[in-house]
Amino acid sequence: MESKEENEMRVAALCKSLGDLWSKEDVVEVSDEIPQQKREECSRTLFGKLYSKPNVNYLAFITTMKKAWKIEGVICSQNEPGHFTFVFPTEEEKQRIMRNSPWSYSTNLLILKQCLLEVPEHCYDFTKAAFWVCIGGVPPGWRINKVFNDLGKRMGNVIEVQLDSTTNAQNRGGRVRIEIDLTLPLKSGAIMDIGNNWLWVEFKYERLPHYCFSYGKIGHYATDCLEIPYATLPG
Structure with a gap:
């Protein structure tokens, strides 16, 4: 994760590029405290990406992965073609899936990344x-x-x-x-x-x-x- 100085420089560059399209009134302050429920949910969440050929049958993909993982209770959503969010019923189940990785769908590598509390979905490195x-x-x-x-x-x-x-x-x-x-x-x-x-x-x-x-x-x-x-x- 980037340092505080790098983050400030990135934000400053973004604000400069926006010019008059923003003002200080557009800054929204949020609490430093993340609710415990959200902490637990993030801990049980993995982001996944199919490394090649992202356009797959979503229902077939989910059915296959649930059988491979032997977990019916996992909640999956497709963010965009080839990009997924998996929320597991327990921390133990999630850890088991990570320990037994890598996983593939139709010989197509599925890269899994742990959800981090302060990192948006599009900022993860799937290389x-x-x-x-x-x-x-x-x-x-x-x-x-x-x-x-x-x-x-x-x-x-x-x-x-x-x-x-x-x-x-x-x-x-x-x-x-x-x-x-x-x-x-x-x-x-x-x-x-x-x-x-x-x-x-x-x-x-x-x-x-x-x-x-x-x-x-x-x-x-x-x-x-x-x-x-x-x-x-x-x-």
Whole structure:
């Protein structure tokens, strides 16, 4: 959220651009106290946006998401095509949905953002989303929190690290929850420098929606890529 100084500068610039279209009489002061009921409602509210192809059948979308979430009591409204407001019956249900994200509708990524008390709907950034990423190929001796955290930073902002237990039959190492910038190509791996020995480790994204293997971005398939036309790729 912007600082007080940035907010004052933004408002001053807006007032200057309006010229004679406003006066100090148009300023409406509001109480600093937000009612507890509104606080609770905002806490249970998420804003959602379909990352690509926003024009979907609204009723079909809501029916599908309620079944996927296993919540009949969620109240949903469509602000504009592809933009939604979800009000959950309880804080626990909302937290469960956020923990289990990302969610998709017809392979179209649904980005969810927590409603904030003082931020209008149109001010949210829907260019980032959190994914669980499995990291494979890390040697047993280096399967520690710091190494997975450092590897995760190559993909984006690290939210959480989960290491596999030694009793795990698969024992692949672990996974990291990352907030990823969707405007950038996804990274497929990284190189670990271990005493001048370079070792490739692989990133595997869980529940990945529309993805272009040619360009490396979420939002479309390789056959629909405009940056690297599918027809020009070697057969």
